[in-house]
Structure formats: C-alpha cells, structure tokens
Amino acid sequence: xxxxxxxxxxxxxxxxxxxxxxxxxxxxxxxxxxxxxxxxxxxxxxxxxxxxxxxxxxxxxxxxxxxxxxxxxxxxxxxxxxxxxxxxxxxxxxxxxxxxxxxxxxxxxxxxxxxxxxxxxxxxxxxxxxxxxxxxxxxxxxxxxxxxxxxxxxxxxxxxxxxxxxxxxxxxxxxxxxxxxxxxxxxxxxxxxxxxxxxxxxxxxxxxxxxxxxxxxxxxxxxxxxxxxxxxxxxxxxxxxxxxxxxxxxxxxxxxxxxxxxxxxxxxxxxxxxxxxxxxxxxxxxxxxxxxxxxxxxxxxxxxxxxxxxxxxxxxxxxxxxxxxxxxxxxxxxxxxxxxxxxxxxxxxx
Amino acid sequence: xxxxxxxxxxxxxxxxxxxxxxxxxxxxxxxxxxxxxxxxxxxxxxxxxxxxxxxxxxxxxxxxxxxxxxxxxxxxxxxxxxxxxxxxxxxxxxxxxxxxxxxxxxxxxxxxxxxxxxxxxxxxxxxxxxxxxxxxxxxxxxxxxxxxxxxxxxxxxxxxxxxxxxxxxxxxxxxxxxxxxxxxxxxxxxxxxxxxxxxxxxxxxxxxxxxxxxxxxxxxxxxxxxxxxxxxxxxxxxxxxxxxxxxxxxxxxxxxxxxxxxxxxxxxxxxxxxxxxxxxxxxxxxxxxxxxxxxxxxxxxxxxxxxxxxxxxxxxxxxxxxxxxxxxxxxxxxxxxxxxxxxxxxxxxx
DNA sequence: AGCTGGCACTCCCGGTGAACGAGTGCCAAC
DNA sequence: GTTGGCACTCGTTCACCGGGAGTGCCAGCT
Numbered sequence: 001x002x003x004x005x006x007x008x009x010x011x012x013x014x015x016x017x018x019x020x021x022x023x024x025x026x027x028x029x030x031x032x033x034x035x036x037x038x039x040x041x042x043x044x045x046x047x048x049x050x051x052x053x054x055x056x057x058x059x060x061x062x063x064x065x066x067x068x069x070x071x072x073x074x075x076x077x078x079x080x081x082x083x084x085x086x087x088x089x090x091x092x093x094x095x096x097x098x099x100x101x102x103x104x105x106x107x108x109x110x111x112x113x114x115x116x117x118x119x120x121x122x123x124x125x126x127x128x129x130x131x132x133x134x135x136x137x138x139x140x141x142x143x144x145x146x147x148x149x150x151x152x153x154x155x156x157x158x159x160x161x162x163x164x165x166x167x168x169x170x171x172x173x174x175x176x177x178x179x180x181x182x183x184x185x186x187x188x189x190x191x192x193x194x195x196x197x198x199x200x201x202x203x204x205x206x207x208x209x210x211x212x213x214x215x216x217x218x219x220x221x222x223x224x225x226x227x228x229x230x231x232x233x234x235x236x237x238x239x240x241x242x243x244x245x246x247x248x249x250x251x252x253x254x255x256x257x258x259x260x261x262x263x264x265x266x267x268x269x270x271x272x273x274x275x276x277x278x279x280x281x282x283x284x285x286x287x288x289x290x291x292x293x294x295x296x297x298x299x300x301x302x303x304x305x306x307x308x309x310x311x312x313x314x315x316x317x318x319x320x321x322x323x324x325x326x327x328x329x330x331x332x333x334x335x336x337x338x339x340x341x342x343x344x345x346x347x348x349x350x
Numbered sequence: 351x352x353x354x355x356x357x358x359x360x361x362x363x364x365x366x367x368x369x370x371x372x373x374x375x376x377x378x379x380x381x382x383x384x385x386x387x388x389x390x391x392x393x394x395x396x397x398x399x400x401x402x403x404x405x406x407x408x409x410x411x412x413x414x415x416x417x418x419x420x421x422x423x424x425x426x427x428x429x430x431x432x433x434x435x436x437x438x439x440x441x442x443x444x445x446x447x448x449x450x451x452x453x454x455x456x457x458x459x460x461x462x463x464x465x466x467x468x469x470x471x472x473x474x475x476x477x478x479x480x481x482x483x484x485x486x487x488x489x490x491x492x493x494x495x496x497x498x499x500x501x502x503x504x505x506x507x508x509x510x511x512x513x514x515x516x517x518x519x520x521x522x523x524x525x526x527x528x529x530x531x532x533x534x535x536x537x538x539x540x541x542x543x544x545x546x547x548x549x550x551x552x553x554x555x556x557x558x559x560x561x562x563x564x565x566x567x568x569x570x571x572x573x574x575x576x577x578x579x580x581x582x583x584x585x586x587x588x589x590x591x592x593x594x595x596x597x598x599x600x601x602x603x604x605x606x607x608x609x610x611x612x613x614x615x616x617x618x619x620x621x622x623x624x625x626x627x628x629x630x631x632x633x634x635x636x637x638x639x640x641x642x643x644x645x646x647x648x649x650x651x652x653x654x655x656x657x658x659x660x661x662x663x664x665x666x667x668x669x670x671x672x673x674x675x676x677x678x679x680x681x682x683x684x685x686x687x688x689x690x691x692x693x694x695x696x697x698x699x700x
Numbered sequence: 701a702g703c704t705g706g707c708a709c710t711c712c713c714g715g716t717g718a719a720c721g722a723g724t725g726c727c728a729a730c
Numbered sequence: 731g732t733t734g735g736c737a738c739t740c741g742t743t744c745a746c747c748g749g750g751a752g753t754g755c756c757a758g759c760t
Contacts, residue, residue, distance in 0.1 A: 716746085
C-alpha cells in the first residue's frame with residue numbers, strides 16, 4: 001500500500017508543492033521551492049525528486065518548461081498523510097459562536113450557517129436541513145381555520161415546522177380537540193420514520209370501538225388528516241439543501257478551466273447538491289472529495305469538504321463547502337469541522 | 351418633453367439598433383442595419399441619423415471605427431416608447447400554470463417561482479416573500495411543549511407560518527386554552543401592522559378585571575407571550591428575499607465589464623436585494639431599472655425588471671429578474687408580468 | 701431639404717516573428 | 731546520493747503590419 005519509493009524528503013517536496021501552489025496559484029519550480037522552504041538540498045536534487053513524483057502521478061507539468069502542479073492524486077496524498085486539520089483562531093471561534101447564537105429559529109440557523117461557512121472559508125457553502133425522517137415528533141397541532149378547513153402543523157424536535165391545509169367535512173371544535181390529543185398521545189416523541197406504522201389503522205381505532213362516538217370526529221376527516229400527515233413525512237424525506245457564497249467562485253475566474261458556469265448550474269440542482277453532500281457520516285467526521293473523485297463532470301475541477309452534524313451520536317444531516325481543487329485544505333477542513341460541531345450543539349439546545 | 355428632433359424614422363433606427371444589439375451582442379453598423387430591417391433608405395442616411403442619436407445620447411460608439419451600442423438612455427427610450435410587453439406563448443403560459451399549481455405550501459410557491467422565472471427569462475430571478483406586515487392574522491396557536499415551555503405559532507392569511515419558543519412560568523393547560531381563545535378573538539383577521547396597537551394593554555385587560563381569575567394564566571406569562579409575538583412581527587418586517595438562476599449570469603461572461611463577481615456579491619446581501627426590488631408597486635405594475643438607474647455601483651451594468659404581486663389590489667411583495675442591460679426587455683417584461691399575476695392568483699386561493 | 705454614392709480616414713483585430721526567461725532533463729564530477 | 735553546469739524547450743510579451751469594418755464628410759441628385 002505504501003509507496004516505498006517516496007521517502008521522507010520526497011513527501012516534504014510534495015507538501016511544499018501543494019502549499020506553494022495553493023498560495024500562489026502558479027506552477028512551482030525547483031528553485032522557488034528551495035528558496036521558500038529550507039529543504040537543505042539544491043534545486044537539482046529537487047528536480048530529481050520531482051521527476052519521480054511526476055512518474056508516480058502526484059504532480060504534473062502543464063507544459064515542458066513550466067513548474068509543477070499537484071494532481072488530484074497529489075492532493076489526495078496531501079490530505080491523507082501530509083497535513084492536519086488546522087485549528088481555528090480564537091477570533092474565528094468567537095465569530096462562529098456569536099453569529100450562530102443569534103439565530104431565532106431553524107431557518108435562521110441554516111441560513112446563518114451558510115453565510116458563516118462561506119465567509120470563513122471564502123468558498124461556496126452547502127448546508128442540508130436536518131433530516132426530517134431522522135428527527136422525532138415534538139407536537140402535532142390541528143387548527144380549525146374555517147368550518148371545513150384545517151391547518152395541520154407538524155413540529156419536530158429539531159425545530160422544523162411544516163404545515164399543510166386540509167379540506168375535510170364539517171367538524172366540531174371539540175372533536176378536533178379530542179383528535180388532537182389522541183394523535184399527540186400516539187406519536188409525540190417517536191421518530192418520524194416510525195410514524196407511518198403507528199398510524200396504520202389509527203382511524204379505525206377510534207375510541208368507542210366500532211360505534212362512532214357522538215362527539216368524535218367523522219372517520220373520513222380522520223382519514224384525510226392522517227393521509228396528509230403521512231404525505232408530509234414522505235414528501236419531506238427529499239431533503240432540502242441550501243447554498244451560498246457563490247461570489248467566492250468568481251473571485252478568481254482562472255481557477256476554472258473555462259468558466260464557472262457549469263459549476264453554478266450544478267449547484268442549482270437540488271439533486272446534485274444532495275449527491276454532493278453524500279451519504280450521511282458520523283457527526284464531525286470529515287469527508288473530502290477531490291476533483292475527479294466527484295462523479296459529476298461539471299465538478300471535476302472542484303473539491304468538496306463535508307461533515308455530518310447532529311446531536312450526540314445522531315447524524316441529522318450534512319454540511320460543507322465546495323471550491324477549486326487548489327483550496328486550502330487544512331484551513332477549510334478546520335472551519336467545516338468546527339461549524340458542524342457548533343451547529344450540532346445549537347440543535348441540542350433547541 | 352418630446353424630442354422633436356427624433357422623427358419617426360430615427361426612432362425606428364434606435365429600435366433596430368437595440369434589437370440587433372440585444373440579439374447579436376455586437377456593435378451594430380449602418381450597413382447591417384439596412385440589410386436586416388427594411389428601412390427603405392441607404393446606409394449613408396442611417397449614418398446621419400445615428401450621428402444625431404449619438405449627439406442626443408441614445409447610442410454610443412465604443413471606438414472610432416465601430417458600430418453603435420445603445421446607452422442606458424437609449425434603452426430607456428426603447429422601453430418607454432418603442433416597444434410593448436411581449437405576451438407569452440401558449441406553451442410558456444401552460445408551463446407557469448402547471449409548475450406553480452403543484453406547490454404545496456408558501457415556501458414551495460416561492461422557490462418554484464424563483465426557478466420558473468429564472469428558466470423563463472434565462473436570467474437571475476429575485477422573489478420576495480409576501481410581506482408579513484401587509485398580511486393579516488389567520489390564527490395564533492399556543493402549544494405547551496413542557497411545563498414551562500410554550501411554542502407560539504403565528505399563521506397569516508398568505509400562508510406564512512412563523513414560530514418561536516417562549517419560556518414562561520408554570521402554566522395550566524386550561525389557562526393556556528383560555529388565553530389562546532382570547533388572543534385569537536382579539537387579533538384574528540387584523541392586519542399585522544395593527545396588532546401592536548391591539549395588544550397595547552392586553553395583559554391588563556384580563557377577564558375578571560383587576561382581580562386575577564383563579565384559572566387565568568399568570569400576568570407574567572401573558573406579558574412574555576405578547577412580547578415575543580410583537581417581536582416576531584417587528585423582526586419579520588425585515589423581509590426575506592430569495593434568488594436563483596445565477597448560472598445565467600455566467601452564460602456569457604462578456605456581458606459584464608470585468609467579471610460577474612461584484613454582481614454575485616451584491617445578490618448575496620439581503621439588504622441589496624430589497625433595495626433592488628424597490629418600493630412596493632401596485633400588483634402587475636412593471637418597473638424597469640436600467641444600468642446606472644440602479645443606485646449600486648456593482649449593478650450599473652445590469653437591469654432589473656420587477657413587478658408587485660398580491661391579492662386583488664393588495665400588493666404583498668415584489669418579484670422580478672436581473673440581467674445584463676442588453677437584455678430582451680419585451681420578453682422579460684412579459685414573463686415577469688405573467689408570473690406576478692399568477693402568483694397573486696395562487697395566493698388568493700391559499 | 702433630404703437622400704445618396706463615393707472616398708479618405710481611423711482604429712480594432714489577427715497573425716507573424718524575435719527576444720526573453722523560466723524551468724527542465726541530463727551528465728559529469730564530487 | 732547530491733551537486734553545478736549546460737543545452738534545450740516552450741510559453742509569454744511585444745512590436746509590427748495588413749485587412750477590414752465602420753465612420754464622417756462632401757458633392758451631387760431628386
């Protein structure tokens with residue numbers, strides 16, 4: 001597995017190349033390398049090492065008389081073995097806390113997180129709403145708006161609130177109250193994923209058995225409400241993802257082969273965003289996908305750093321950032337990780 | 351007011367220049383003009399007209415031996431007097447209906463509208479949420495989540511739902527019910543703007559006068575709830591705006607002087623977006639702001655087409671699109687106007 | 701008075717070629 | 731294994747130049 005040909009110094013050279021290239025955005029040559037890092041050897045020696053690194057596919061020469069640029073494989077090795085997550089500065093840490101502490105509801109937490117990540121990493125931020133199906137029911141509310149019109153509100157313990165209008169036959173206020181109580185007794189505290197099973201034959205299990213109680217709501221209404229409730233849960237399983245900080249893509253247009261157009265296009269597709277964030281991982285477990293490791297053609301010149309976030313061991317969703325492959329990996333990873341952790345903590349309090 | 355120097359033909363020339371320039375994105379010369387439009391005169395004649403139009407500031411020559419390009423003032427005249435809103439095709443009309451009819455709640459309406467506008471106009475779409483302060487209270491719900499924890503949910507007749515957690519002293523379920531009923535009796539159906547006045551001394555007007563009724567909620571709790579309710583209304587007055595379709599900005603990067611960076615940056619500022627949409631105008635009254643007519647420096651090479659939308663005569667908010675000044679004004683105006691009208695109709699049903 | 705063809709002029713654009721310089725690979729020597 | 735030297739490659743920059751598009755102006759025509 002290990003490349004025995006890559007001894008200590010060659011790895012140092014690779015690291016130096018990545019660092020310099022990320023900093024300057026220009027192919028780095030042997031002379032510049034020995035000047036900026038004290039490698040203790042001459043440029044000629046470095047050239048030999050470079051030739052080897054190129055042979056192994058870690059770096060690449062845009063044209064004959066140019067310096068070297070890391071390949072995706074080179075970045076991969078750098079991320080895996082040559083660097084560590086960079087801890088945030090005290091100031092950054094404070095910024096995260098003060099910025100997120102002001103959030104008033106879930107929408108606000110998410111939108112603040114997007115802005116925060118974008119600003120911290122100077123890249124495009126992507127944040128997924130806490131998964132509905134993995135959270136639990138905190139309360140269901142039935143509000144009679146008109147004689148035949150009910151608003152059904154579902155509140156989860158992650159602070160998410162979903163509502164739908166339901167048209168039913170005429171229903172008494174008292175019957176509505178009873179139904180509300182019964183419904184809540186049944187499903188409050190349960191995972192959303194469990195709810196469909198619990199409501200299986202909820203309507204027929206109405207109190208009073210076979211005989212419809214006088215004050216009870218009509219069966220048809222109960223059925224209609226349950227149906228809509230289930231629909232909300234199922235439909236919302238298609239997770240919502242928001243992004244921001246696209247201006248950062250345009251800062252240096254030359255980071256991208258032709259234009260940023262395909263990248264922007266990709267970002268505007270919910271499906272793509274979801275794929276981008278990937279499978280849920282344990283909270284604060286960082287995932288890095290570099291260049292062609294991303295499946296989408298439009299994103300082969302970008303890298304994505306993501307992390308799960310959640311309460312304790314529970315992963316509720318993913319968040320992360322997207323940028324050019326030549327990104328500051330240690331710094332980005334530090335920021336993503338710190339933000340993910342803090343968002344998780346915020347959700348615990350809610 | 352009228353420019354007497356601009357006779358019929360000169361206006362035709364200006365219109366032709368705008369149309370050709372928008373279509374080709376290249377300065378248009380006198381020869382090309384007579385070829386593509388049957389103006390019935392020779393290029394030399396057109397050149398004289400062009401010289402005059404330039405003198406009056408409607409067109410401009412990038413350099414000595416180039417064709418002409420419309421100025422902001424030229425576009426302005428074009429929009430005001432030389433063209434009409436282009437009606438949509440049957441297919442586009444159908445697309446609007448089928449796309450928006452599927453929306454399940456307000457969030458969905460807004461996000462679908464953004465995508466729809468972006469796709470229809472091939473530009474950046476900007477949509478403001480229906481203004482809270484201009485809508486009316488449909489219902490206020492108090493949900494006891496724990497002994498001392500209440501969720502306050504505000505539902506407006508535009509379908510907007512806002513919620514907040516409130517910590518209060520211990521409170522009986524029955525007291526909560528009574529308070530809920532009293533609160534709703536007081537403010538349901540009223541404009542949000544009126545609510546602060548109505549709640550002025552709501553707590554002290556508790557039933558039973560001076561003497562606190564046994565079952566009534568503690569004064570402190572009522573006060574706390576009212577305070578949060580007011581806060582929601584005030585805070586939410588800062589309207590929410592969402593945008594999409596930024597990929598359209600990058601389609602032809604050359605539409606913008608340097609890069610699209612400043613434009614993207616501007617779009618990510620809520621404050622800027624709000625300014626962009628401008629003051630509320632009557633529903634389906636189109637506003638066009640061209641180039642430097644926009645106050646922001648970053649947006650001087652863009653144009654914005656907006657329209658109010660709402661129920662009947664009531665304007666609830668604004669929506670519109672942003673693109674390069676060289677945009678297809680008639681088509682864009684048609685699309686914005688049609689979408690605004692249909693979104694208004696959807697909200698009426700909700 | 702307005703329109704037209706002709707013509708000289710301006711200036712962008714694309715291609716060519718030379719000088720330059722950064723960076724390399726290789727080799728002989730240490 | 732490392733080093734200095736050296737020839738070589740190739741992209742970049744700049745000056746130069748011809749072609750061409752488009753103009754402004756003018757004299758003549760209707």
